[in-house]
Amino acid sequence: MASIKVKFRASSVNTREGSIYYQVIHGRIARQISTGYKLYPLEWNTARSEVVLCPGIREDRRKYLLYLKEEMAGDISRLKGIVSRLDRDGASYTADKIVELFSSTENNGGFIGFARNLILELRQIGKRRTAETYTTTLNSFLRFRKEKDIPMEGVDSNLMVEYEIYLKAEGICPNSSSFYMRNLRAIYNRAVEKGLTIQRSPFKHVYTGIDKTVKRAVSLKVIRQIKELDLTLDPTMDYARNLFMFSFYTRGMSFIDMAYLKKKDLQNGILSYRRQKTNQQLLIKWEKPMQEIIDKYDTKGSPYLLPIIQNAEMDDRRQYKNAAQLVNSKLRKLGERIGLPIPLTSYVARHAWASIARSKNIPLATISEAMGHDSESTTRIYLASLDTSAVDKANSQILKAL
Template identity: 65%
Template structure:
C-alpha cells in the first residue's frame, strides 16, 4: 500500500470534521472516483462552500445511480462512458442545462485528479455537452407582480407566507432566498440593508422601503432569532436544514399562488430575481445599474466602462420600480 497525501486536503487540525486528512490508497491507477470526490466535497465544506459541496454531492449521487452503485477507477473514465452517462440522463428526461451542469462538475473533479497525478488526462468530456442553453424566460411583467400582490390569501397562511417571501425578494432587487434566510436584524441600520451574497461574497446595500417594513412587521414576534425574516426560526435546529425545508415549501406553495393569480408560469423564488431585472430593463434602467443592483459579478463587459457606480442610482432604480406597484 502506498501512502499519498492528496493535495486538496487541509491539515490535521482543520480537518477534524472529516473522517481522514490523509488518503492511504493503492497505486494511483486504483484510486476511485467516489473516494476522491468525497474528499473534494469534504474540503469544500471546510472552506465554507456548503452550497457548492451540495451540488457536488448531487452530481456524485446521479453518476453513481447511472453506475447502479458501482464505483469506478479514475483511470477507467473515458469518453465513451461520459457519452453513455449523457445518454442515460437524457433518457431520464433531464434537461440539457442540468446535464451540462453535472458534466462540468465531473470535469472539474477529473481535472483535479489529473493535477494530483492520480490519472492521465484523457479528455473524457470532449464529446459531451458542457455549454449553457438559453432557457425559457422566467420573468413576468409588472402587471403579474401586481396580481400576485393583490391576492386575498388571509385564510391560507402557507400561500400568504410564500407570496410575502416572493415579494420581499422582488422588493430587494431579487435578493436570493438563501441571502434572505441569513439576513440578520443587525444588517438593517439607518434605513439601509447591508449584506454579503453567499454565492459570490459580494457586498450589497439595499435602501429600506415601506413595502419591506410591512412584511417584516407582519411577522414580528413570530420568531426569536437573530434573523430578520421568519425562515430560520428554531435556534436549536440545524440552520441549513431549516433553509432547505423552507425553500422547498415556499416553491411548492408558489405554484398554487401562480394558479390563483391566473399566471401560466412555474413560479419559484428565483423568478422574483428574473422579474426585477426584466422590469428594471423595461424602465430603461441601464444594464450596468441592473448588474450592480443584483450583485452580478459576470457583467464584465458593462463594468469595463464603469469603475464603480453611485449607490444612490441603484436606490433610485429600485424606488422607481416599487412606486408602480
C-alpha cells in the first residue's frame, strides 16, 4: 500500500514563501509532486502537516489559506482514490504510476495546467470572483475533456466547436455556453500574452455573445401565498422561504448581497450596502417584515445579519454558494407544491418586485439594474440621480399591499 504525505519546503530566503509538495512512497521508492502552493513557515504546522491560520492575519490572506486547505484536502483525496483503484485492480504498480495518473489533469505544460496555475495566482492577489468564474468554467471543460489535459497547440477552433456541441447536448443554454467560451478565451489569451502559444483564434466559430433572457416574475398574489405557507414541519424549506421573502422585502436584493450583509450595515433604521456585482451603494428603509425575519434566527457572535455565512473557520464564498444551492433547491420544490408554471428561485423575488412595482405605476427610474435595464451604464445613470425616499415610498406601497 502506497503512502501519501504533505510536505513543506522552506525558501532559502527567510522572508520568502516556501512550497508545498506531496510525497508518494511505494515499494520503498519516493516521488514528489509539486503543487505551486506557497506559504510562509509560520503558516505551516510540520507536526500535523496542515495550514495554520495565524492570529491577526489579514482577511485576504485568511481566505487564501482556507482555499489552500480545501485544495490540498481535495488533492490528497484524489491521490488516495488513485491508490485504492490501483490496489483493487490487483496488478503491480509504481510510485511513478501514481504520479502519472494524478498529473493527468495537472500537467503544467498543457492548457488545463496553465488555467489551474492562473486561478491560483488570481486567488493569491485577491481576485477571488474572477478565480471562481474561471474555476466553474474549467470544471465544465474538464468534464468535456474527461479529466485529461491538452497541449496548448491543441486548443483550436475544431476543439471549441466540439466543446460547444457537447454543451448543447448537455442541455446548456446559449448564454451559459457563451459564458464558458468567453472565460476560456480570456484564459487562452493570457497564455498567448505569456508567449506560451501563438494566437490561433480558436473561438472564432463558436457563440460568444449574450442573448436577451426571458425575465420571470410572479404576481403579488403568489408572493402572498408563499409568505403565508405553513412550513413549520420543514425548517429547511421555511429557511429558504424566509430568505426569499427577505429578498422581496428589500427590493429584490440578490442572494450574494444578502449573504454579506453585516449587522453594522443597519444603522438608525437604514440598511446600507454595496452591490457585489456593480459596487453601487444602496440605501433601504428598514421595515417591520425585514426585522421579523431577522428575529427568527440566532446570529449572536456573528458579524453577519443573516444566517448564511455562519462558520468563521470556513471559506465564506463556499458557504454562500452552498447556501444558495440549498435555498434554490428548496424553493423549486416549494414552487412545485403551489403549482407555479416557472421554477421558483431566489432570483424570482428580485424580478417579482420590479414587475409589481411597475404594475403600481412606480417610475422606471426607481427600479434597479437587474429589473429591466439593458446595461449597467444605464442603471448607474438612473441610480445616481435617484432620490432614495422615492424608492422607500415605493417599497412601502408594495409591502403594505401584501
